[in-house]
Amino acid sequence: xxxxxWPLWEVFxxxxxxxxxxxxxxxHAPDAEFALRNARxxxxxxxxxxxxxxxxxxxxxxxxxxxxxxxxxxxxxxxYRHPTFYEIPEGVQHL
Amino acid sequence: MATATAPRTADDEAYQRxxxxxxxxxxxxxxxxxxxxxxxxxxxxQIAQHAHSEIIGMQPEANWxxxxxxxxxxxxxxxxxxxxxxxxLYLYSAAETLGxxxxxxxxxxxxxxxxxxxxxxYPTLTWADVGAIGWLVDGAAITNQVPLCRCSYGPYARAxxxxxxxxxxHQRQGYELLLAxxxxxxxxxxxxxxxxxxxxxxxxxxxxxxxxxxxxxxxSTAWKIKRHSNDELRQRFVDICVPQAKSLGLTxxxxxxxxxxERGHHDFGPIDxxxxxxxxxxxxxxxxxxxxxxRRAHDEGAWVREAAAAHAAKHSGTAAAHTGGxxxxxxxxx
Numbered sequence: 490x491x492x493x494x495w496p497l498w499e500v501f502x503x504x505x506x507x508x509x510x511x512x513x514x515x516x517h518a519p520d521a522e523f524a525l526r527n528a529r530x531x532x533x534x535x536x537x538x539x540x541x542x543x544x545x546x547x548x549x550x551x552x553x554x555x556x557x558x559x560x561x562x563x564x565x566x567x568x569y570r571h572p573t574f575y576e577i578p579e580g581v582q583h584l
Numbered sequence: 585m586a587t588a589t590a591p592r593t594a595d596d597e598a599y600q601r602x603x604x605x606x607x608x609x610x611x612x613x614x615x616x617x618x619x620x621x622x623x624x625x626x627x628x629x630q631i632a633q634h635a636h637s638e639i640i641g642m643q644p645e646a647n648w649x650x651x652x653x654x655x656x657x658x659x660x661x662x663x664x665x666x667x668x669x670x671x672x673l674y675l676y677s678a679a680e681t682l683g684x685x686x687x688x689x690x691x692x693x694x695x696x697x698x699x700x701x702x703x704x705x706y707p708t709l710t711w712a713d714v715g716a717i718g719w720l721v722d723g724a725a726i727t728n729q730v731p732l733c734r735c736s737y738g739p740y741a742r743a744x745x746x747x748x749x750x751x752x753x754h755q756r757q758g759y760e761l762l763l764a765x766x767x768x769x770x771x772x773x774x775x776x777x778x779x780x781x782x783x784x785x786x787x788x789x790x791x792x793x794x795x796x797x798x799x800x801x802x803x804s805t806a807w808k809i810k811r812h813s814n815d816e817l818r819q820r821f822v823d824i825c826v827p828q829a830k831s832l833g834l835t836x837x838x839x840x841x842x843x844x845x846e847r848g849h850h851d852f853g854p855i856d857x858x859x860x861x862x863x864x865x866x867x868x869x870x871x872x873x874x875x876x877x878x879r880r881a882h883d884e885g886a887w888v889r890e891a892a893a894a895h896a897a898k899h900s901g902t903a904a905a906h907t908g909g910x911x912x913x914x915x916x917x918x
Binding site: 514 | 615617663667670673674677680740743750868892894895899
């Protein structure tokens with residue numbers, strides 16, 4: 490038996506209260522319990538986190554890696570969704 | 585890995601152009617992006633060698649954990665050796681994003697088909713060596729690794745950011761350790777000087793062969809895996825170390841070492857590349873010992889891995905339900 494029989498887990502760490510969990514990296518572990526412990530030892534040796542999520546990598550569904558993919562096209566041609574699209578006369582405040 | 589012999593199609597050409605443009609624009613290449621086979625192979629070789637170096641690097645220092653002169657030094661050294669294990673794991677994960685398996689990488693280390701940094705084939709003869717390794721070996725590693733934080737391959741660059749943050753403690757604890765010895769009894773001072781004398785040249789060799797003899801440099805630079813040449817980084821390291829040695833009250837074992845006003849750098853003596861090549865070939869003082877120890881640790885840990893997997897299999901039903909509940913609670917808070 491080798492490590493390859495241990496599934497891969499993605500580790501998400503909340504660095505402090507008020508912030509969301511952020512992807513920290515991945516590791517191998519036989520089960521969720523070990524994955525959490527290993528994640529604590531691997532990614533929070535210096536107080537980098539107050540909470541950890543571990544998710545089996547196989548449970549992640551990803552979009553196509555191509556950034557020019559039509560998948561993202563709907564948002565590319567709508568500059569009016571950004572506040573900077575609008576011209577406001579000089580001197581108008583709180584807008 | 586994709587077959588290197590397959591004929592290139594129009595699609596391949598288009599993919600290659602996208603890849604080249606991303607590298608040229610200083611964008612990062614991510615695991616699921618198309619990349620040239622040779623780029624992938626180069627990264628696997630380099631990241632694997634880097635990961636192997638981290639875990640083999642645990643050995644020379646771990647030798648001194650039981651003999652550390654105080655509880656403070658012992659706790660520091662244990663934390664440092666644990667960090668090296670962590671660095672190895674970050675890097676193995678990065679290598680795995682390229683499609684190689686963890687067991688395959690360890691197999692290649694154990695059978696000598698992949699290398700680790702030749703610096704770890706030197707012995708740690710005295711306690712002062714722990715200081716010299718922190719100051720010089722980790723110092724050289726930092727000089728090498730800081731530019732790798734901007735390497736074109738995303739997972740490698742991200743692993744390096746994490747590693748570099750932690751290396752700084754490694755270097756400073758080594759420097760402080762040497763300083764304590766240097767300012768101690770004449771015997772302690774001599775011990776510190778002896779360690780620096782032995783580690784200085786091997787540390788300079790860590791930057792690899794001179795630029796005109798470096799086999800992979802040009803291509804790696806074009807791919808923005810490598811950002812500075814071996815000689816450039818070596819010079820940077822020498823310039824950093826000279827004043828640091830002075831503050832330590834220790835000398836560097838090079839009669840040709842002097843400031844060159846014209847170049848704005850320190851000149852230093854010729855490096856014994858014959859020694860470097862011998863150590864790489866496997867004829868260093870500790871090559872055999874390091875690999876034997878690594879294989880033994882792996883074999884002796886087999887029952888732990890097997891027991892953990894058996895436990896996971898036995899409890900897979902209940903464990904999933906248990907952690908599922910907790911994750912849901914966590915998600916509710918997010």
